[in-house]
Amino acid sequence: MPAVPMLAVMVVVQAYSGPPAQAGKAPSPTATTVVARRAVHAVIIDGKDDDEVWREAAAVTAFREFSPREDGDPRFPTEAKVAYDDHNFYVFIRAFDPHPDSILKILARRDVRAPTDQLKIVIDSYHDRRTGFEFAVNPAGVKRDYAIYDDNREDDAWDGVWEVATTVDTLGWTAEFRIPLSQLRYAHADSNTFGFAVWRDIQRYTERVSWPVYRQSQSGFASQLGDVTGLVGLPAPRRLEVAPYMVTKNVSVPAGPSFDRSQKLTAGADLKYGLTSNLTLDATVNPDFGQVEADPAVLNLTAFETFFQERRPFFVAGTGVFRFAVNCSQVNCNGERLFYSRRIGRAPQLPGNDAGSPIATTIYSAAKLTGRLPGGQTVGLLDAITQRATGSADRTTEPATNYAALRGQQDFRKGESGIGVMFTAVNRSLDPLTDAALRQSAYVGALDFRHRFLGSRYQLSGSLDVSRVAGTAAAIAATQRDPVHYYQRPDAGLPLDPTRTSLSGDAEELLFGKVGGGITRFETSYQRRSPGFEVNDLGFLLRADQQSWNNWFGVQSLHPSRVYQTAFWNFNWWQYWTVGGLPVERAANTNVH
Structure with missing residues (x-):
């Protein structure tokens, strides 16, 4: 019987556990680039x-002083090392100091800057030279963090989830950072490059050093960062954070000679979900902001509204995306x-003397989508619904309202140029008690x-905005008479029409200035807002019917002398008119510091 050959098949299955560890000596950092380990x-x-990773990682040592001397030799050496894994981005910094005492x-x-030394890392995970995150710590372990947008604007209300530890020893002091990748936004790719910088403050000498060197004589902040490369195989995590809550409240109410007690139960939840590595969905249902820092006390004796900074976590996240000044x-x-998030969940506008009216309207639900796409597009979409607020006898003090905002931006030339659009909408469910005082709808569209x-030494920028509000004749008449418009002014020459049921307006801005290079800076700008321009339903506006010409010129010296470390001289001149050409204000000032 012939033998039947048998084919032995061996299958080897190897589980994939991420990119292999880097072998050999790490490449030496340059003046602007470091390879992460x-x-x-x-x-x-x-x-x-x-x-082990800190023994293998290459040390960044090419730190340079940038204040008070730009690109000077630092007083003390500093070293920084960068590492990462599938979940975190790590940085270790050694700040040498011969007098650690x-x-x-x-x-x-x-988030409070104490008068002490500081170590800070800056990460531009999108690598767009426009946005980023700052993480700072002092020797006592006090943390500070910021979100960066528009290249050099900082949002100190942003609070990330990250870890840092510090030590003071005989060599100086150290800081070891762990930044979860879930806190960063980056494009999913085989290999990533982040913008990166390390700053050090030596408080007792008022000296600041950085890698790479930061030049105050140039414009921008995020655009001056160095690069951290070698970030291979970063995952695209589906970031999911859910924070439910439940609150019970027991209220004692006088009832004749005794007291009645009412029990109230409130529940809700916040959700954050990373749709992709660079698009994030935030949602909230019946949010509770009881632990948010209270607004400072302000005595306002004017007819104009006071601006308060946003502190509520849901609205703080991604706030730079919706900014349109x-x-x-x-x-x-x-x-x-154009977008002022404090309008959502605001104090009721018609409380009168009703003690039963709540101090803030309840947000039923809100959702927000923010992120940056690989093609240089930044997108932001928000929608929120607030509950009808009532006082005694079921009297409406704030109607149920829907708020919506859309912001889109497209960068060109590595962030050196860009265009953007913005749309906002507000719709209220009015009743006979509120339609005479509040506008039913408000829409705004804008380009910038x-x-x-x-x-990058000169910049030209501008915007065009249009608005339309609608409601009953009584509500629009009240809009024309309010302090933002003052149609009834004897010198205004404006047609106050008590029968109209809508009001439209527009605003224009054009700014030109020198933003970098040399010792001089300047800006000249023209702004105009028509009498009917109205954005206060979801924005913040103090005055319409105004045009202005503003001029600023400055001279700066960043080279220390025997008299000063840095010196600045500024000259300002401005003039305001109504849109009809009536002069309102002309002034100038100068200052040296």
Whole structure:
């Protein structure tokens, strides 16, 4: 019987556990680039460099002083090392100091800058030279963090989830950072490059050093970062955070000679989900902001509204995406904007003397989608619904309202130029008690642009906004008479029409200035807002019917002398008119510091 050959098949299955660890000596960092080292084992955050990855990672040593001297030799050396794994981005910094007993360890609240030394890392995970995150710590372990947008604007209300440990020893002091990748936004790719920088403050000498060197004589912040490369195989995590809550409230109410007690149960939840590595969905249902820091006490004796910073976590996240300033220049900038999130969940507008009216309207639900796409597009979409607020006898003090905002931006030339659009909408469910005082609907559309040229030393920017509000004749008449418009002014020459049921307006801005290079800076700008321009349903506006010409010129010296470390001289001149040409204000000032 013939033998039947048998084919032996051996299948070897190897489980994939991520990119292999880097072998050999790490490449030496340059003046602007460092290669991150992949950590094989989890890094213990204790402020010490005894982990294996820190022995293998190359040290960044080319730190340069940038204040008070630009690109000067630092007083003390500094070293930084960068590592990562599938879940975290790590940085270890050694700040050498021959007199460690002079390093102050001052405690302070989070995000409060204490008069002490500081170490800070800056990460531009999108690598778009426009956005990023800052993580700072002092020797006592006090943390500070910021979100960066528009290249050089900081949002100090942003609070990330990250870890840092510090130690003070005979060599100086150290800081070891662990930044979860879930806190960063980056494009999913085989290999990533992040913008990166390390800053050090030596408080007792008022000296600041950085890698790479930060040049105050140039424009921008995120655009001056170096690069961290070698980030191979970063996952695209589906970030999911859910924070449910439940609150019970027992209220004692006088009832004749005794008291009645009412029990109230409230529940809700916040959700954050990473749809992709660079698009995030935030949602909230019946949110509770009881632990949010209270607004400062303000005594306002004017007819104009006070601007308060947003502190509620849901609205703080991604706030830079929705920013669209109005009437803002180097001379005057009062927080006026098309999107002011404090309108959502605001105090009821018609409380009167009703003690039964709540201090804030209830947000039924809200959702927000923010992110940045690989093609340089930034998108932001928000929608929120607030509950009808009532006082005694079921009297409406704030109607149920729907708020919506859309913001889109497209960058060109590596962020040197860009265009953007914005739309906002507000719709209220009015009843006979509220339709005479509140507008039923409000819509705003806007375009903006910016362009830097001649080596990023000059910038031209501008915007065009249009608005339309509608409601009953009584509500629109009240709008014409309010302090933002003052149609009834004897000198206004405006047609106050008590029969109209809508009001439309427009606003224009054009700004040109020198933003970098040399010792001089300047900006000249023209802003105009028509009498009917109205954005206060979801924005913040102090005055309409105004045009202005603002001019600013400055001279700066960043080279220390025997008299000063840095010196600045500024000259400001501005003039305001009504749209009809009536002069309102003309002024100038100068200052030296």
